[in-house]
Amino acid sequence: MNSSLNAARRLWELGEARTDVVDVLVVGLGATGAGAALDAASRGLSVAAVDAHDLAFGTSRWSSKLIHGGLRYLASGQVGVARESAVERDALLRFTAPHLVSAHPYLLPLTPAVPRARAATVMAGYRLGDALRAAAGTPRRLLPGPSRLGAERALTLAPALRVDDLRGALLSWDGRVVDDARLVVALARTAAAHGARILTRCRALTLAGDGARVRDELTGEEFDIRARAVINATGVWAGGLTPSVALRPSRGTHLVLRPGALGALRAGLHVPIPGERARFALVLPQADGRVYAGLTDEPLDGPIPDVPEAPESDVAFLLEVLGTALDRPLSRADVAGAFAGLRPLVDTTDTTDAAGARASAGGPTADLSRRHAVLRSPDGVVTVVGGKLTTYRRMAEDAVDAACPLARASRTARLPLVGAGPVRPGTPGRLARRYGSEAWALRELMRADPALAEPVALGITRAELVWAVRHEGALDTADLLDRRTRIGLVPEDRAAALPAAEAALAYS
Numbered sequence: 001m002n003s004s005l006n007a008a009r010r011l012w013e014l015g016e017a018r019t020d021v022v023d024v025l026v027v028g029l030g031a032t033g034a035g036a037a038l039d040a041a042s043r044g045l046s047v048a049a050v051d052a053h054d055l056a057f058g059t060s061r062w063s064s065k066l067i068h069g070g071l072r073y074l075a076s077g078q079v080g081v082a083r084e085s086a087v088e089r090d091a092l093l094r095f096t097a098p099h100l101v102s103a104h105p106y107l108l109p110l111t112p113a114v115p116r117a118r119a120a121t122v123m124a125g126y127r128l129g130d131a132l133r134a135a136a137g138t139p140r141r142l143l144p145g146p147s148r149l150g151a152e153r154a155l156t157l158a159p160a161l162r163v164d165d166l167r168g169a170l171l172s173w174d175g176r177v178v179d180d181a182r183l184v185v186a187l188a189r190t191a192a193a194h195g196a197r198i199l200t201r202c203r204a205l206t207l208a209g210d211g212a213r214v215r216d217e218l219t220g221e222e223f224d225i226r227a228r229a230v231i232n233a234t235g236v237w238a239g240g241l242t243p244s245v246a247l248r249p250s251r252g253t254h255l256v257l258r259p260g261a262l263g264a265l266r267a268g269l270h271v272p273i274p275g276e277r278a279r280f281a282l283v284l285p286q287a288d289g290r291v292y293a294g295l296t297d298e299p300l301d302g303p304i305p306d307v308p309e310a311p312e313s314d315v316a317f318l319l320e321v322l323g324t325a326l327d328r329p330l331s332r333a334d335v336a337g338a339f340a341g342l343r344p345l346v347d348t349t350d351t352t353d354a355a356g357a358r359a360s361a362g363g364p365t366a367d368l369s370r371r372h373a374v375l376r377s378p379d380g381v382v383t384v385v386g387g388k389l390t391t392y393r394r395m396a397e398d399a400v401d402a403a404c405p406l407a408r409a410s411r412t413a414r415l416p417l418v419g420a421g422p423v424r425p426g427t428p429g430r431l432a433r434r435y436g437s438e439a440w441a442l443r444e445l446m447r448a449d450p451a452l453a454e455p456v457a458l459g460i461t462r463a464e465l466v467w468a469v470r471h472e473g474a475l476d477t478a479d480l481l482d483r484r485t486r487i488g489l490v491p492e493d494r495a496a497a498l499p500a501a502e503a504a505l506a507y508s
């Protein structure tokens, strides 16, 4: 079946979803829900999957974009979580999304804030992480081992580092995804190729074990989708549909720094957070020249917003932490934008957790387990929550196993996502990293209509916007600017690109 998602397919499949009874209804199309739709559809089950907004509307687009091997979980004794992360990272790097996920180097600058004994402990941790890599089967050529660099070499990779007292740096490697929202789009399209009906702008109003009351957010019409099993994958919003699920959301803020704010940065940075033993701020150079820097971990009380705000206090905190490692402290003027996401952390204190996570009530959210939970409510709805982007596949598999115990085994560990095929020689690197084997089709589009080769922002062409409308399910300008591309992370870039996004919608 075709993997293309667009307005016409949505309309057609919406009609079918109202009359058929499907094997599985998945609610929420972040990484977990899109992964569950793919897991179920590729087992041969019939699937409808709905999202109140768009693909990757929730937390999945606000991550640090690390596909991490779980090193930090080792530090807190969560060996199972660490092993699972390394195995899932391997699947993404080698089999399912090698076009979107790659290895990236990180430096921990050795300054007086990192005394020798601490540096030795961190290095021992990196070596354990490397052992997890080996155990997961990831070859060194894909993910090199850690090493120690002298100050001169560290400065060639990160010229903005403070030179005074720099003893060198610890170099480690981990996975990262080129864009978290693109991973979700690839999952949803691969699910669609296996026959799943992917329905955005469809809000579940109520859930039961045999289906959901749904509202089409474009027309306001309400209807039922009937299903033999229901999976709630609405992340931080899960408790709104399944009240027995208890979450303790925590806000993580990232800054978007202007290109060049940190010079020619060729590696990510781990910057120790003063006063914390095992927490680091992250600096993550992006392929488009922007640099993301994060990240906070603040408990959130009260109602859960659709799009969390990054407060100025988080911005000031991050600038201060980064300043401790840099030659020139950053100022507010270096910040082009900021974004925040809410971690859907499971409050295991009053929840029966199928995955065995434990946490103490009222403690800091940074200490809560990152293990996912699969929870069955009395009416039979299966909720899958917690975890992380890296482990979306395993979460999806566990959820489908719980919801459909008679289904055949999951196939997704080796199932390539859309775009994972060979890239044609001569394909520009930027297109190859975002579209993989589909990049050639974008080039064809530009060849047929040279006006589409015109750049919109950050090297993104009009052709990419048109492609998103025709094949990636973009229905409006926000889908185009905020999720199919990330132009919208910087408000002035977004305003400048808006006319091009409006024009692209006419190509549907």
Ligand SMILES: Cc1cc2nc3c(=O)[nH]c(=O)nc-3n(C[C@H](O)[C@H](O)[C@H](O)COP(=O)(O)OP(=O)(O)OC[C@H]3O[C@@H](n4cnc5c(N)ncnc54)[C@H](O)[C@@H]3O)c2cc1C
Binding pocket: 027, 028, 029, 030, 031, 032, 033, 050, 051, 052, 053, 054, 055, 056, 057, 058, 059, 060, 061, 062, 063, 064, 065, 066, 067, 068, 202, 203, 204, 205, 233, 234, 235, 236, 237, 241, 250, 251, 252, 253, 295, 340, 341, 342, 343, 344, 385, 386, 387, 388, 389, 390, 391
């Ligand atoms: C700041 C931050 C940084 C992170 N960094 C990393 C990282 O680097 N690496 C990593 O592996 N993990 C990271 N994580 C964790 C990871 O991002 C999340 O665990 C993961 O994205 C959660 O995905 P999800 O699909 O479960 O939820 P979401 O992505 O939030 O998806 C839930 C979806 O449900 C939809 N929805 C809600 N209510 C309804 C309804 N009533 N009807 C229909 N749809 C509905 C929403 O629109 C949304 O699209 C980070 C998290 C945060 C907050």
